[in-house]
Amino acid sequence: MNTPFSKKRVFVITLGCAAILLGAATRGARAAIPVTCDFTRQFSELAEIEKNPNSDYLTQLRAELNLRKGILKGVIACALNDVQSLHTGLESIASSDADVRQIRDHLLGNLEQVTGYYETQLARVDDLGLYGTKEFSKSLSDWRAGSGAAVLEETTNFLIWNKNQELLSIAQQRLQDVSRTVNALKLGDNEDIKKLFGEAGSSFRDAQAANNNAKQLFKNNAGAAESLAAVKSSLSALARTYQSFFDLSDAVHKFIPQ
Amino acid sequence: MNELLHQLKKLTSIESDADYARRSRQLILQSVREPKKKFSIAALLGSSLQFGVTVALTGILLLVVLGGLGIGEFLSPFHLASLDPTNLRAEAQAIDIQIQLTDLNYHESLNSQSTPSTAAPTISSSITPASKDDVQKKAAELGISSVSPSSSESIGIDEALNRLAE
Numbered sequence: 182m183n184t185p186f187s188k189k190r191v192f193v194i195t196l197g198c199a200a201i202l203l204g205a206a207t208r209g210a211r212a213a214i215p216v217t218c219d220f221t222r223q224f225s226e227l228a229e230i231e232k233n234p235n236s237d238y239l240t241q242l243r244a245e246l247n248l249r250k251g252i253l254k255g256v257i258a259c260a261l262n263d264v265q266s267l268h269t270g271l272e273s274i275a276s277s278d279a280d281v282r283q284i285r286d287h288l289l290g291n292l293e294q295v296t297g298y299y300e301t302q303l304a305r306v307d308d309l310g311l312y313g314t315k316e317f318s319k320s321l322s323d324w325r326a327g328s329g330a331a332v333l334e335e336t337t338n339f340l341i342w343n344k345n346q347e348l349l350s351i352a353q354q355r356l357q358d359v360s361r362t363v364n365a366l367k368l369g370d371n372e373d374i375k376k377l378f379g380e381a382g383s384s385f386r387d388a389q390a391a392n393n394n395a396k397q398l399f400k401n402n403a404g405a406a407e408s409l410a411a412v413k414s415s416l417s418a419l420a421r422t423y424q425s426f427f428d429l430s431d432a433v434h435k436f437i438p439q
Numbered sequence: 440m441n442e443l444l445h446q447l448k449k450l451t452s453i454e455s456d457a458d459y460a461r462r463s464r465q466l467i468l469q470s471v472r473e474p475k476k477k478f479s480i481a482a483l484l485g486s487s488l489q490f491g492v493t494v495a496l497t498g499i500l501l502l503v504v505l506g507g508l509g510i511g512e513f514l515s516p517f518h519l520a521s522l523d524p525t526n527l528r529a530e531a532q533a534i535d536i537q538i539q540l541t542d543l544n545y546h547e548s549l550n551s552q553s554t555p556s557t558a559a560p561t562i563s564s565s566i567t568p569a570s571k572d573d574v575q576k577k578a579a580e581l582g583i584s585s586v587s588p589s590s591s592e593s594i595g596i597d598e599a600l601n602r603l604a605e
Contacts, residue, residue: 220599221592249603256596263584270582318603325597340581341540348534355530358521409541416538423531430522437519 218259223252242311249314250306253321257303260325261296267336268292274343281343284399288339291332298324334405342395342412345419349392352422356385359429366436374432381425388418528566536569536577543578 230245271292274285302321309317359378368374395411398404455463520526578584594602 218595219593221594224594224599224602252599252603256599259596266579266582266584268582273582315604318600322597322600322604325600337583338541340583341537344581345537348530348537351530355521355527362519362521413538413541416534416541419534420531420538423527423534426522426527427524427531430519430524430527433519433522 220252246311253306257299261299264292264295270340280400288336295332331405338405338408338412339399352385352419377425377429377432381422384418384421388415391415391418531566532569536574539574540578
C-alpha cells in the first residue's frame, strides 16, 4: 500500500535521478560544442557580408548578427576548453603535502568560478543585438585580460611548480651520487673539484629556497606575477646546478685513466 | 733336573692344530690382497674434469699475474654513472623545457609585455635546447594551453573578441 512516506521517498529519488541526468546532459552539451579556436574563416565570411551588402537590409543585418553570435559562442567554447584542461591538470595532482592539496583545491575553486562566468555569458549570447555583441565582446575581452588571466596564469604557474618538485628530487639524488663519487675517488681535496662541487651544492640550495618561497606565495595568494618570478628563480638556480654538474664531469674525467 | 730337561725337550715338538693353521694362513693371505678396481665412466669423467679444472685455474692465474685481461677495468667502480654526460643531458633538458614553459604566453595581451630580462637562463651549450614541439607536448601533459599570437594566418580568442568589439 502506498503510504505518504513511501510516495515522498519515490519523489525524492526520482528528483535526484533527474538532477544527475541533467548534470550529465549539461556536461555532454558542453563537450558537444565544437572547439575550433581559429576564427579566420568566420571573419572572412563577416567581411564578405560587409563588402557585399544585401539589397534587403534586414536580411543582411540578420546574417551578420548570426555570424557574430556564432563567433562569440565559439570563443566561449574555446575558453571553456582551456579552463577544463587546467582543471584536469589540477585534479591529477595527488600530493602527501597538505599545503599542496590546499593550494590545489583553492585553485580548483577559482576555476569553477571562471567556468561559471563563461557559462553565464554563453547563456546571454542568443539575446544580444548587433550593438550588444560589440559591448559584450569588449566586456568579455576586458574580463579575460583582468580576472580571467589572473586565475589562469596562477593555475598554470602552480602546475609548472608542481612538476618542478620531481626535477628537484632528481637533482638532489644526483648531488648525493656525485658526492659519493668524488669521495670514493679521493678528489675532495682537489681545489677545482672542491670549488665546482661547492657551487653545485650552493646553486641547489638556492633552487630549494626559491621553490619553497614559491609555495608560500601560492599559499598566500600573492598573485601570478610573484609566483611566476619565484618559480623562474628556482629553475634558474637548478639550471646553474646542472651547469656545475657538467663542469664537474669534465674535471673528474681528467683523473680517470682511459 | 732330568725331569725338567725332559719336559723342555717335549716343548720342541709343539705345533698348532692343522685346521687352525690352515685358517690362519687364509686370513693372512686375504688381508694383503688389493681391492679390484672396477672400470666406470663416471670415474673417468670425474678424473678428467678434475684435471681440466686444474689446468684452467692455472691458466687464469697466469693471465691475472701477467695482466692480460685488463682486470683493473672490471674491478673499477668508477664508471662515473653519477657524472655521465648522457644522464646529465636528459635531466638538464627536462629543466630547459620547464624554463621554456614559464616563458610561454597564456594570454594574447601579454605577448607585447614579455621582456627578455624576466626569462630564466637556459643551461649553456652543454645541452641542445628543447624543441617547440617538446615544450608544447609537455604543456599539453600538464593541462596548460599556450596561446600563439594571432597572425595573418590565424585569429585566436582574444583577437576575435577585439575585432567583434570594433
